[in-house]
Amino acid sequence: MKLKQIFISLLFAMIALTSMSQATGQDATAPVVAEVSTEKKAYEPKTIAELATSFWQTTGINAIFDVNDGETTSEPKGHAYEREMTWFESSLGRIMMILIVFLLFYLAIAKNFEPLLLIPIAFGGLLANIPLAGMGGEHGMLGIIYNMGIANEFFPLLIFMGVGAMTDFGPLLANPKTALLGGAAQFGIFGSLVGAVMIGFDLQSASAISIIGGADGPTSIFIANRLAPDMLGAIAVAAYSYMALVPVIQPPIMRALTSKAERVIVMKTTRQVHRLEKLIFPIVVLVLSILVLPESTPLIGAFAFGNFAKESGVVDRLSDTMQNALINIVTIFLGLGVGSKLAADKFLVLETMGIMIIGLIAFSAGTAAGVIMAKIMNRFSKEPINPLIGAAGVSAVPMSARVVSKVGSEEKPGNVLLMHAMGPNVAGVIGSAVAAGVLLSIFK
Amino acid sequence: MAEVNNVVEALKFMALGMGVVFLFLYILVVLVKVQAALIAKYFPENTPKIPTTPVGNTVEDENRRVAAIIAAVSEFRKNKS
Known part of the structure; x- marks a missing residue:
């Protein structure tokens, strides 16, 4: 099968070469490469060689290897923002991006790393790197999706609504002081902000990058779009890949910062939470965010709405839609839209490297700060607190809580920390939304 | 020169950000405790110990x-x- 394809492409290449040399021989004054025109013209008879040449010029192989046709980048904002692609972007760059896309496929399918997000993002990236198709442009599929919900920050909010409808605040309400752990983990955001500025990013871009430390995909997209839209693709890919790598990144940090005696601490069983407490909680959070930080109300408002619908108990149909159908649909669109930023001309820039590194530091710093805070709380608290649950302060829900539980039960079989870790975990979601609000208020 | 300024700015952002995050969550913790106490007082039947x-x-x-x-x-x- 492959041999056949190679043979066919070789054949085309040969035809093209011979016909080009013929053209130069016959008519030296005419330009060698015929312009592919979109306007309607009276049809002129063509030889089979000319037909083959013009076909060859529209193939992807030609677009990748022979890049002198002045192809422009595709921009969802419209033709006015397009520029001509460089030689690298429209040739090697594309091939590199397609390889990266297949690496993401591999991670999603074989390693099961956040497949729900990586598959749509990677496939979007594949489509965005198709030469000549202009999928990411104003009228291309990816461009339409991008304009529909990412350029105006709508999709991240819908995701937040669904996450709200999926979140159970019971564990947090049962042991409220663990919420402070979710605050400590936000050090990842602000610590890496300083780091990003040190390596030369300007303040606004640095803020957008450092939000990766919140380990919260929708928030990262929301902030990146406001503060540094050019870096959206790299930031989203970094945020989601590090979220997928939670089980790999977090445990070594957790083990390094705690002693064996601390890791085997058994925590008290959480109390039963009254239904009314759960019902009122989203309203309390919302009112507080309105008073303190109206900048973050789009995120927290959507979150509170989803949670309120769930806890009200009378609109199961709506809450079910938010948790399943709606969030699934939006995930597809969000993934493809973000994937459009994996086009070679947008992703293969020097900043991407910096974003990946800063993102990793941000993530690790957040985990470390959470664990250290939990150690301090354990020292001063009457009830024992296992420092491992601090790592769940990064808001990758519920993955980091699961990781904490796994590490905890490895240290001491039967020690179930999951419920205790869910407290800091959901507080981390609120914490990173608040941190996002602070950053937005600075650059208002 | 400008870079030094930026780092100082970033440190200020950090102070503000961490301060607000902790303040927010701390108020939240207090509110949740108050709320739990109030609910336990006025609607006690559903909270078995x-x-x-x-x-x-x-x-x-x-x-x-x-x-x-x-x-x-x-x-x-x-x-x-």
């Missing part, structure tokens, strides 16, 4: 473990549905 026993006894330990597992499983099922 789970007896807590100190660690040490192996049988008690086992019971606690079973309780935790049951709680986790029921929470998980509830989340799933």
Whole structure:
């Protein structure tokens, strides 16, 4: 099968070469490469060689290897923002991006790393790197999706609504002081902000990058779009890949910062939470965010709405839609839209490297700060607190809580920390939304 | 020169950001505690107390473990549905 394809492409290449040399021989004054025109013209008879040449010029192989046709980048904002692609972007760059896309496929399918997000993002990236198709442009599929919900920050909010409808605040309400752990983990955001500025990013871009430390995909997209839209693709890919790598990144940090005696601490069983407490909680959070930080109300408002619908108990149909159908649909669109930023001309820039590194530091710093805070709380608290649950302060829900539980039960079989870790975990979601609000208020 | 300024700015952002995050969550913790106390006072019937026993006894330990597992499983099922 492959041999056949190679043979066919070789054949085309040969035809093209011979016909080009013929053209130069016959008519030296005419330009060698015929312009592919979109306007309607009276049809002129063509030889089979000319037909083959013009076909060859529209193939992807030609677009990748022979890049002198002045192809422009595709921009969802419209033709006015397009520029001509460089030689690298429209040739090697594309091939590199397609390889990266297949690496993401591999991670999603074989390693099961956040497949729900990586598959749509990677496939979007594949489509965005198709030469000549202009999928990411104003009228291309990816461009339409991008304009529909990412350029105006709508999709991240819908995701937040669904996450709200999926979140159970019971564990947090049962042991409220663990919420402070979710605050400590936000050090990842602000610590890496300083780091990003040190390596030369300007303040606004640095803020957008450092939000990766919140380990919260929708928030990262929301902030990146406001503060540094050019870096959206790299930031989203970094945020989601590090979220997928939670089980790999977090445990070594957790083990390094705690002693064996601390890791085997058994925590008290959480109390039963009254239904009314759960019902009122989203309203309390919302009112507080309105008073303190109206900048973050789009995120927290959507979150509170989803949670309120769930806890009200009378609109199961709506809450079910938010948790399943709606969030699934939006995930597809969000993934493809973000994937459009994996086009070679947008992703293969020097900043991407910096974003990946800063993102990793941000993530690790957040985990470390959470664990250290939990150690301090354990020292001063009457009830024992296992420092491992601090790592769940990064808001990758519920993955980091699961990781904490796994590490905890490895240290001491039967020690179930999951419920205790869910407290800091959901507080981390609120914490990173608040941190996002602070950053937005600075650059208002 | 400009870079030095930027780092100082970033440190200020950090102070502000961490301050606001902690303040927000701290107020939230206080509100949640107040709310829990109020609800326990005025709607007491639905808050059964789970007896807590100190660690040490192996049988008690086992019971606690079973309780935790049951709680986790029921929470998980509830989340799933």
